[in-house]
Amino acid sequence: MRLLSTGDPFGCLADVIDLPTVAPPSFAELFAAHYHSMVRLAGLLGADDPEDIAQEAFARLHDRRLRDDGAALAYVRSIVCNLTRNRLRHLRLARRRALDPPEAARSSEHAVIVAEDHRELLAAVGRLPRRQREALVLRYWLDLSEREIAEAMGVSPGSVKTHTSRGLSALGRALKEDS
């Protein structure tokens, strides 16, 4: 039997991805700067395993090898949104889990950090339609512009405006009803 094995079984071919022309530091820096916020974004969007989503998004970015940092970050954000959306759709957890992070993620100070009024508001966010929640999280947590939100959500800037406005109205109504 004579077969060429072009590398080791652990990921040989992948080992040549980071050839000098690919500028690996840029990926590493991007990862260091934004990984945690992508975990948090996935968590805020309702993912049951935010780290899984964030790692997958960065792995895909690595495959794409986008050299422009701005484009790369936008790409990762959109992948986090897509993967979270898919995850929720598949597992049908959107309503049951709402914005609850996984149990393991709760710190001992969690109950203190998330004050009661936050809970009420977050519960209302969790009940919003998926698109409205995405728009609100991207707008009010990541402080993205309408254009950036549109890119992340894969919709037009006009839709972002609509989702944001409807989301805020719905929150207002929900809070009034609760009080």
Added chain:
Amino acid sequence: MNDIEQRLRAALDARAQAFPASPGAWADTMRRTRARRLRRRLLLVPALAVAAAVAVAAVWLAGGRSEKPDDTTAVRVNGLAQLLERSLRENPPIGEVVTVPHPAFPEDPIRVWYSRAGDGQLRICSARKVTPVDDSASCGLVEPLDKEEAGRVAGVTSLFPLPAEMVAYGMARDSVGSVRVTFGDGRGFPGEVIRGRGLPAPIWTARFPGDLPEGPPAVGYDFADERGERLQRLEDILSPPCHQDRTPDGSGVPLAGGVTAYMHAGNCLVFWHDGNPVGMSSNHSYLTLGADLREPGRFPRAPVSVWAGEGQAVKGLWYGYTDERTARVELRAEDDRRVSAGTVEGFPGQGARLFGGELPDGANPSKDGAVYVGYAADGTELWRHEAVGYESSEARKPPAGEKDD
């Protein structure tokens, strides 16, 4: 900003604090990139592994009747034909079986078709000649294309040394109207998108020369729609850095079973057996083997690269390299049978030691996985790596979100 907006910001900020990031996130992500790449290359590892298995089967099927040793044409043709027939029987085609001319074997075209696994998942299969005496047939799982993906690479013919001409092929999204292979020096080579009868997705092929420009042996696959607008560009590294250098640099280090390790230019280690390369390091050309073993984010984390099992190594053998501290490497097969190999001095300045030995009878680490353990001279365990076999890695749970859309 109104009250709700302010409260929303504060609430989201507070909630965000509850999502931690694990310290091993970087390594885990690197592991994924490697796993994804392996899967996307059509599952090249399984393909090679299966290639070994089916080539043996082909010999059995075609050669069991004691053909004359010099009757290579008859054996060769019968081998591929019977292998194809068997593979089609075991993996019934969905739609047409596409024929792609093979530049190295004009009389033996590549066959590509879709099939479904037992669980209903789509697979793309191919059968082709690998060398004049080896045939390959394999199927690989086709995960659903992501929204931003227009196609995937399923296979590329001969990679080392780069031949005069190669063919790449794979699957494409329905919206793909054309595909083009591009080189870093601007050259482009149009391919073909085949919409055969009953195919669940188009199959693309592209033929291109092996005289790649200097630098990493990279090509791009540009997918465009019917109007010529680019849908996606896939970049692909065709082979490790020593792809064009077939001549060993200096004398070799003999290992078990007739395998000899040679250094080539660019810190490239190649294991040779019976005149054929049977394993090649994939370190960057600017890194010695030892430096590569210490690279942060490297996978596996353990300082070892090993070839073992069908499709990765010479049948019945395992071999590789490890760091300078390791005096002995133990292989624990899936059924816990163990073999070990002492390490021998490698090449000057490379900072690595070599090892090699025979596998336990019938063991196939590439398929079933194995645990590798490195020991110091005094018997202290230095490192351990659990390698997952391709069978279990294919059967594993798909990553988040990949089964949608």
